Amino acid sequence: MSKDPELRPAPMQTEDMDSLRALATQLRVDSIRCSTNAGSGHPTSSLSAADLMAVLLTRHLRYDWEQPALPNNDHLIFSKGHASPLLYSMYRAVGVVEEDELLNTYRQFGARLQGHPTPVLPWVDVATGSLGQGLPVAVGVGLAGRYLDKLPFHTWVLCGDSELAEGSMWEAVDKAAYYKLGNLTAVVDVNRLGQDGPTELQWNMDAYARRVEAFGAQALIIDGHDISQIDDALSRATSDLDKPTVILAKTIKGKGVPEIEDQNGWHGKALPADMAEKAIAALGGPSSVRVTTRPPEPGTPAITPGTHVSVTLPDWKVGDKVATRAAFGAAVSALAARPEVVVLDGEVGNSTHAGDFEEVAPERYFEVFIAEQQLVAAAIGLSVRGYVAFASSFAAFLVSRPFDFIRMAGVSEVGIRLVGTHAGVEIGQDGPSQMALEDIAAMRAVHTSTVLYPADAPSTAQLVSAMADTPGISYLRATRGAYPVIYGPDEQFPLGGSKVHGAGADDQVALIGAGVTLHECLAAAEQLAESGIRARVIDLYSVKPIDVDTLRRTCLETDGRIVVAEDHYAQGGLGSAVLEALASANTPKLHIALLAVRELPGSGEPKDLLNAAGISARHIAAAARDLVMD
């Protein structure tokens, strides 16, 4: 991780200052031009940060623009994604985006220069635009650099001042300091004005600095329009290997266009054409300054993600009682054989069994404490660096607390793995605050998501292993209690598949469950058999993608009679997934009973709660009987 002093930027000369000013002016002119052409966008938020980014781009960022995937490149994340005009103007200055594309496609339909940056651009790591996310994600990138790659790249994050009101930013500063991420620098563009008036702290730079220092990072207050001060701060930011830096740059929103400088009411507004023309002329007109950034420092990553290593999954004996969360712990520990697999814990690793991984690969186990937004953000950042990160906590918290981060991971189309344990009323005595009962609905609706809910240990282990190779967001829902192993060691569990139990050509009804309710369905089928009703059971372990073919065939064979039982609220969960799958399939008329949690549960024994919710074997059997008798 040592920095080669030979590779540090030379002291600044007068001519450097001049060319930096010329670049900053060009970034301003281009930010105005592209947003005015588009008729929307955030020029004033770009203008305030133009000097900061001009100096960074020319003298500090180390990046090979022709090889954006090079592991040695620095990272540049615009946490204030609305300053996309500035970012794209920087791309023009380094020569990867042509003037024509910048001026004529920004924010247009089908263009890659979108309103907020997304990874459809090869130089963009993650989508931003939901404030308070870029810095937490950068913490994950920094963790990879320091602890896994062991490469000297630096991660630079341009932040807005408004977004420092998001708690997630403080989770990030805290974790960056805790993990001694000297390879991470946040540059905060403190332009005093938010979208709708002054920010909470306005230009109270000392207040910001006190917060940053209290959370363990180095705070540097500068004039964000003074080239020398910027250069000095960016140098200092890379000199402490054990402490992240937050540069607090006092800036003026709209800087460079006097009539709108520091004026409220100009957030997110393109300049009208006449104003733009006048402003551009006053800035000296368009230019074509071309920047050559410094090359990345050489080096080889300590870990090469993607190495293929064979993994031997654990196995279990049919009939043994094993919690699926324990199976997750065992499986992910087996996956530790793959050097790119990383596990993140939200201070519940002893309950989720994520902690099992720590025993075998402590160097790839990160404790994020109770900060689920940072937990998921770190997984996203690690994914940016090619790692396969499993983030886990109780399902109730893992899905709902960082849901905006999960949503944005969908926009980024990055790969993250989420394992939520202790789902549903099944958890019992701890009560409803700890019960995930809306997680399937929420997760199914996220772009790129895969949703898995296995019922036993072997299926869990195989699905955890599959998640490692699944693009996008994969979510596995695990159960607290121990239930019998159902499947033998040779059974396969492809994504989008299902398992059918006890099917016969003359089945009268199908019982569909997943996780804990699969066991209830199996018990219900036995009860029904005793009263002469032939029921098959479907283990819908893959909720998304879903096994449409098996569901359609089942429908045809049971004359549309189906019971779905789920330990989840009645909206958007397993039942809805089945209905959606069958809606477009050519099936007979459905006679379907949807058993789900419909009232607020309390504390109690799992079996009592499953009963009270009407999703236990006897309710499933009763619903099946009603359908058959109907």
Added chain:
Amino acid sequence: MSKDPELRPAPMQTEDMDSLRALATQLRVDSIRCSTNAGSGHPTSSLSAADLMAVLLTRHLRYDWEQPALPNNDHLIFSKGHASPLLYSMYRAVGVVEEDELLNTYRQFGARLQGHPTPVLPWVDVATGSLGQGLPVAVGVGLAGRYLDKLPFHTWVLCGDSELAEGSMWEAVDKAAYYKLGNLTAVVDVNRLGQDGPTELQWNMDAYARRVEAFGAQALIIDGHDISQIDDALSRATSDLDKPTVILAKTIKGKGVPEIEDQNGWHGKALPADMAEKAIAALGGPSSVRVTTRPPEPGTPAITPGTHVSVTLPDWKVGDKVATRAAFGAAVSALAARPEVVVLDGEVGNSTHAGDFEEVAPERYFEVFIAEQQLVAAAIGLSVRGYVAFASSFAAFLVSRPFDFIRMAGVSEVGIRLVGTHAGVEIGQDGPSQMALEDIAAMRAVHTSTVLYPADAPSTAQLVSAMADTPGISYLRATRGAYPVIYGPDEQFPLGGSKVHGAGADDQVALIGAGVTLHECLAAAEQLAESGIRARVIDLYSVKPIDVDTLRRTCLETDGRIVVAEDHYAQGGLGSAVLEALASANTPKLHIALLAVRELPGSGEPKDLLNAAGISARHIAAAARDLVMD
């Protein structure tokens, strides 16, 4: 807001110290007894805070236990909800819970003494158990006390140290300081150990204090087992009227049971019966200390929530183009006539039109800045005090960022109103980071939720008004662009209703939309009419509850031919809601086409994005034609 010095607690005497110690011991004994009887629970996390709560209960809390709804009562919120054994033991000490209930029902099925506290108990304001939520909610209670009720009650919050890793806690300290909530005190039980090992800062009390002070609150470091220090800190906490206080109490987890004191591995574990028996004996055995808390300070709330005032809603001319977000602003401003209506903004009030309310009732408009968790938490806290709080932001952030708070508001069964604007691909140029496309799925799945998605201004205004009187969580999704007013001033929009356009007995197909897609459906119906296909259109403005009767009748009349179009991802949204509604209804076989957003959108003109997603009029008409021709 002045505190009557006559009513301050008298200086402590030796006998007070003795009785406080006796009470603390009893709280410990009872915490052990109830959790050991239950076989689960968090005795060690209760033991660390027993001294703190003994002093608070006896000498500082002002509460009439017979009248929990009294507006003058102090509030006591256990942000560390897992310390419920301690809370319930306090209830026993003040005489509202009998020993028998405590010992024999804790965590049992059907009992009100649940694993984590919920408002099924009349003295509990809100459910806790998801860490990092009690303090943010208390900020809302404090806002009500200082700015609305103008009553001198105090809000006390018992926090854990682990939960200080949650960014939401810092959003709360920040806002408490910004709003000068001298009526709010957080007592942090810094017992050094989390669930799975030491906390991040362990007993680094100074680090905590620096953070608290940097965020603007008074920090008091004490020994959390020293009665005098506790008493002094609690006194000082109520002496500054303009600054919230965070008492940082260094404590020992498991305090009072030497063999488990400060030992890892005892989080969330009941003592085995033999250990419990020994520990209780060593503590002197069970006792029946009875505490009389100080009475609340008299006073009359400046605002009496629930006063009925007639509200005149704005009206619009049919055909005028109005954005539903503008209608929200106009409607909520009209509702300002009701003194209990409050509006909270996440620094986007100029876009959401929440800012319109500020013009008419600035004293009931709170700027929360970009901190959506605190935004929703404040609404919950205001609801605890009887206010009707509307929290608004862009739908993408309003639902996903604080989703865990929304989930917990469901567990609390409190009333909050959420208005999310700029939903769906319809927003256009800003791109996918700003587009709520999973909000309906997430919100439908939340306990107590109502989900509304009106298509024009008058329906929006009426629904906003209805939300004010709707219990539970109500969510209204609003559109960015302006669309024609469809409905006249006399039209009614009951929750659970829908509007049918152009129905005839011989309709061949029904087109179902809401919000922006309703307009697309209407245009599609015209196109279909031109080619001789008779289509009716249903405005499904009430997504939950849903108008099952109309949907069923429609199904019967169109022979099951339905097209649903939604500006939302394909899972869990409008289409699923319709399928769920019809699943149990006795209808003919469905021939349904579900049009929804299925790929990641980019930037562009709204009309291009609606087209690209396949949810515009021509796609709806084409889908309808396919169904009719089939």
